[in-house]
Structure formats: C-alpha cells, structure tokens
Amino acid sequence: MPANKQRVIVVGGGLAGLMTTIKLAEAGVPVDLFSIVPVKRSHSVCAQGGINGAKNLKGEGDSPENHFDDTVYGGDFLANQPPVKAMCYAAPAIIDLFDRMGVMFNRTPEGLLDFRRFGGTLFCRTAFAGATTGQQLLYALDEQVRRHEDAGLVRKFEFWEYLRAVLDEDRVCRGIVAVDVRNLEVRHFRADATVICTGGPGLVFGRSTNSIINTGAACARAYQQGAYYANGEFVQVHPTAIPGEDKLRLMSESARGEGGRVWVYGDSDKVYENPFIRDDKGNPRKFKCGETGKPWYFLEEMYPKYGNLVPRDVATREIFMICTRMGLGVRGENRVFLDLTHKDPAELDRKLGGILEIYEKFVGQDPKHVPMEIFPAVHYSMGGLWVDFNQMSNIQGLYVGGEAEYQYHGANRLGANSLLSCIYAGMVIGPNAVGYLKSLKKSADDVPESVFDGHRKIEEDDLASIGRMKGRENAHLMWREMGQMMTNNVTIVRYNKQLQETDDKLREYQERWNQIDVADTTRTWNTSVLFAKQYRDMLHLARCITQSALARNESRGSHYKPEFPDRDDEKFLKTTKAAFTPDGPKLEYEAVDTSLIKPRARKYASD
Numbered sequence: 001m002p003a004n005k006q007r008v009i010v011v012g013g014g015l016a017g018l019m020t021t022i023k024l025a026e027a028g029v030p031v032d033l034f035s036i037v038p039v040k041r042s043h044s045v046c047a048q049g050g051i052n053g054a055k056n057l058k059g060e061g062d063s064p065e066n067h068f069d070d071t072v073y074g075g076d077f078l079a080n081q082p083p084v085k086a087m088c089y090a091a092p093a094i095i096d097l098f099d100r101m102g103v104m105f106n107r108t109p110e111g112l113l114d115f116r117r118f119g120g121t122l123f124c125r126t127a128f129a130g131a132t133t134g135q136q137l138l139y140a141l142d143e144q145v146r147r148h149e150d151a152g153l154v155r156k157f158e159f160w161e162y163l164r165a166v167l168d169e170d171r172v173c174r175g176i177v178a179v180d181v182r183n184l185e186v187r188h189f190r191a192d193a194t195v196i197c198t199g200g201p202g203l204v205f206g207r208s209t210n211s212i213i214n215t216g217a218a219c220a221r222a223y224q225q226g227a228y229y230a231n232g233e234f235v236q237v238h239p240t241a242i243p244g245e246d247k248l249r250l251m252s253e254s255a256r257g258e259g260g261r262v263w264v265y266g267d268s269d270k271v272y273e274n275p276f277i278r279d280d281k282g283n284p285r286k287f288k289c290g291e292t293g294k295p296w297y298f299l300e301e302m303y304p305k306y307g308n309l310v311p312r313d314v315a316t317r318e319i320f321m322i323c324t325r326m327g328l329g330v331r332g333e334n335r336v337f338l339d340l341t342h343k344d345p346a347e348l349d350r351k352l353g354g355i356l357e358i359y360e361k362f363v364g365q366d367p368k369h370v371p372m373e374i375f376p377a378v379h380y381s382m383g384g385l386w387v388d389f390n391q392m393s394n395i396q397g398l399y400v401g402g403e404a405e406y407q408y409h410g411a412n413r414l415g416a417n418s419l420l421s422c423i424y425a426g427m428v429i430g431p432n433a434v435g436y437l438k439s440l441k442k443s444a445d446d447v448p449e450s451v452f453d454g455h456r457k458i459e460e461d462d463l464a465s466i467g468r469m470k471g472r473e474n475a476h477l478m479w480r481e482m483g484q485m486m487t488n489n490v491t492i493v494r495y496n497k498q499l500q501e502t503d504d505k506l507r508e509y510q511e512r513w514n515q516i517d518v519a520d521t522t523r524t525w526n527t528s529v530l531f532a533k534q535y536r537d538m539l540h541l542a543r544c545i546t547q548s549a550l551a552r553n554e555s556r557g558s559h560y561k562p563e564f565p566d567r568d569d570e571k572f573l574k575t576t577k578a579a580f581t582p583d584g585p586k587l588e589y590e591a592v593d594t595s596l597i598k599p600r601a602r603k604y605a606s607d
C-alpha cells in the first residue's frame, strides 16, 4: 500500500501523544493530533519533580539494571518485566535527548546534569528542571511537533474531544469520531491506526492532584467498545498534597528528595502496632510514638534506610495510619508536617521554586520558614487500557500510550517514572505503528463511508438526547458524591463490604444518571452536555476499578486489604483484565511475565 495514503490519529497532546506524533512524523507518516485543550496545556505540563534515568553521574554505582530492579520491586512484581527493562535501559538516552533539545535541566557546580533522589530508590537518579520538569519537557516536544506541523505532516485538532473509535466489520480500528467542544459539531476522521494518549482518570475520585481534563472518559469509551481495562484497582495515592476545597494540590516528592522531613508531634503514651512491618513471627512491630511535644520523624524511624523516600504506597499508608488510627495528625486533623525549614532558602529556591510558590500562594505561609501541612491525595493510575508489548490494545489498530495504559508500573509507580514511561511509550508506538501500517492489506480509505456514518450517527444522537435531558438530578453534584465515596472506599484501605456497597451505589448512580437535567441548550461551549456524557463514562470506569479491587483478595502495592494483608502470588501474581458488559465488568486474569527478576518479598523496613 502506498505510504502516502496512510495516516495515523493520535488522541492526546501530553508527553505520550507528542512523542508518538514526533516518531511517526520522523518516519514520514502524516498525523492528525487531537486534544481537548491546546496541547501545551495538557496535564503533563503540571509534572514537577523530574524524570528518572540511571546515568550515574554522581558515581554512586547506579545503573539501568538497578533502575529496572527498583521499578519491578517498587511495583510489587505486577509489571511484565521485559518492557520495564527496555524502558529503564532507554532512560539515560532519553534524558540526553531532552538535554540536546534544550531543556534547562538543573546542573551541578561542575556543569554536569544534576540528579536527585526520589522514592523507592537509594540512588540519585532523577533529572529535573527546577520543579517544573513536565512543563520544560512538554514545551520541548511541542516545539518539535510544530516543525512537523509547519512541514505539513501534522494537523492539530485542538478543542476536539474523542468520542469513539470507528471499528469496521472485522473490528479493526479505522479512525475516530470526535466532537468540536466549541460548537458540538460531530465529525468522523479516517486513519489507518489510532493512538490513545489521553492520560489518567483522576476525576473518578473527585478531588485529586490531577487537572480537570483527566476524566478517563476516552479510555472508558474504548473499554465500552471492547478494549480490556487492566489493573484498574491499582490507584496511586500520593503521600504529600495540600488539602484544598477545590482540589488537592501536589507537593512533589522532590520536596523530600531535597531533604524534606515528615513528622508529627510525638506522644510517648502511645504505641503504634504497625501492620505493615512485621517481626520474625509475623506480628506487627511496635513503635513508641516519639516523645510528647517533640517532633516524631516516624518514616525515618520505621524505614531507616529509605527514610522519607520510601515508595509512595508505603509512605501514604503510614501517614494515613498515623492520622486516622493513632490520632497524631496536626491539631488532630488529617495532616502531617513536611518540613524544609532546615534547608538553605537559596538552594530551595533554585531546586524547588515552583512548588514552594504554589504552597505559599494557596496556604499563605512560606515553606522555607514554616513546615508545610500535607495529607495523601489520589494522584495516578497504574491501571489503564491493556496493551501488548508493542503498545497495541486488543482492538486491532488501536494503540495506547502514557498514563492511559497499564504496562510499566505494576502495583505501584515509583516517582519520576511516569514522564519516562510516557515518552518511552511514544518511542515504542511510533516504529511499531509504522510496521503495522505496512502490514495492512486494506486502507481506511477502502472502508465504505456508511461504516463511518453509522458510528458518527450514534454519537450525534447521543449528544442530542443528552442535550434534551430535563430531569431532577445534577450531574456535578452526583459526580462530587461519587468522588467522595470512591476516595473513602477505594483508595488507601479497602474492605470488601465497603467495596460491594460502593459498587451497589455506583449502579444506583447509573440509574439516576438517566434523570439528570442539562440546563444548557446552546451549542456554543456547552460543557454541560459534554460533562454529562463524560460522567456516564466515569461511572463505568468507577465500577471497573471497584469490582477489580473487590475481586483481588490480597494486598499488593497500592492495593491494601486488612482482611487479606499478605501478597498472594499463587492466586494474584496476575494482571486483571476487565471486559465491559452492560451489567458491569467481566474479569479475567493473565499471568505476569516475571522471567527476568524472581519475585521476592517487599521489605523496605529491613532492606
């Protein structure tokens, strides 16, 4: 088939989408790039702390193999190992690539790239550009994409929302249907391959550290069309966020990477029986809760080697327990101190400027002089659409990259590994999609127009009927309620009874959704109609996440059930694959490829 007839659609202009676009354009393949917001406002722009790559410039003996081991161990062995290994080995060159593109990474006084420590490793492996790394990386890729746009290889469709994949009679993906969010015009677009890079589903949990685009609706739509959703139950709750009424603003792990210490005032009358650290007989280890009235640096005491930089799932659980079970939170509330006041203010400005400003702006106190008050918040999804090692979903011609897919982090993601996995996935998808295009016997142009019309009509009718809804329910209020319930029951500590009640309630919300009122009847920037549709998709995803959690009767990585406190490799060293049915997800399990590193117990306290 002549290459010039073929084109690829990339949905999403974050790091994963832009890198995919660049790799395709470099191979001469035309790309149509879709994004709800201008690509430079994609959520990747918010990433703060850095990107991992074992360059060992500090002479600590770090290596890609160490990075691989930390990632697999940090993910509690749930990730298929070959792609993780390939990513970790590619990481140093990825950092060099961005350095050459002009990203202003911080440097040491000798002029070398600077690296800091992040959670779940003992090495300084995280390259960073102050505390605005995501922005610098995204802008660097945007510049490259604009060169290809200028050359006519890339067409951008900003303010267009993906609604569905166009599947032909053989269920091969031949393009997409999308809506122009400015005027509700629905159109179909032909393509020989489609790549979904639409980011994570943070909004399913209501308030999170994510931006408001991260509904997960695009993935939910692919799921409803037959794509598997994998490991949905693995949701990362970041240990350090600034509590807020509107959202929970991240306080990046880089604050601890630069020496930030987590503490609460001790209480020498209290003893904490730590369920996560056991003695030789398997009993919880007992910790005296510091000295009354003095700072108790509980992470440093419990995890002497990793200290404040234990992996996120570990730090989050401890902070949660210290506040909720031991009642030691600041002023008895759900918050602990994150303290940088012992550090040199000038150095803090140089390395953490952006995030300290955020704290000062929203809390009104200068963290260089007053300890910050923080609490865990929903942050990231290890789960996502299932993909094979070439990043193709189980729908032929539909690829997935970035936080939208599940492949690189297992049961818990290490900090600064996501920017890496997004960029790396783009580098994998590009050449694989080119190979796929070459293998096609038939082009999207050969598919009858009626197939595209059929898919487009489904979406036109759906949006029109949502626009006519005149019920009693308010979609935004229901979404807030759902988010609170998901946060309470499907995050840090999970009980089967509550998970079941949550799923029952989600079914009730699905019923109530039919009674919502869409007050806005205009076609101009009608976000009410689009949000109502996204919310219906979020409900499907919420059920998928909740039921996947209900079925996994073990504790692994971010998934902790006190009723099943141990990891159960025999039954659950498996990827959850959820298939959509109108009655809820149907779950199946797939063996994890652990061919390179033998699973071992995860013991950060005694390592």
Ligand SMILES: Cc1cc2nc3c(=O)[nH]c(=O)nc-3n(C[C@H](O)[C@H](O)[C@H](O)COP(=O)(O)OP(=O)(O)OC[C@H]3O[C@@H](n4cnc5c(N)ncnc54)[C@H](O)[C@@H]3O)c2cc1C
Pocket (backbone or CB within 6 Å): 011, 012, 013, 014, 015, 016, 017, 034, 035, 036, 037, 038, 039, 041, 042, 043, 044, 045, 046, 047, 048, 049, 050, 051, 133, 134, 160, 161, 162, 163, 197, 198, 199, 200, 209, 210, 211, 213, 214, 217, 218, 250, 252, 379, 380, 401, 402, 403, 404, 415, 416, 417, 418, 419, 420, 422
């Ligand atoms: C506050 C914060 C700080 C972080 N800091 C770090 C860090 O320092 N290091 C690290 O490794 N990770 C970090 N992460 C995680 C990391 O930022 C994200 O996982 C990553 O940026 C996701 O990139 P992405 O390309 O997959 O998606 P995104 O950057 O979220 O982009 C998604 C794109 O899809 C588009 N889109 C979504 N839905 C649709 C639709 N239906 N139709 C059309 N377009 C759509 C959006 O417009 C956007 O262009 C951080 C996360 C948060 C929340």
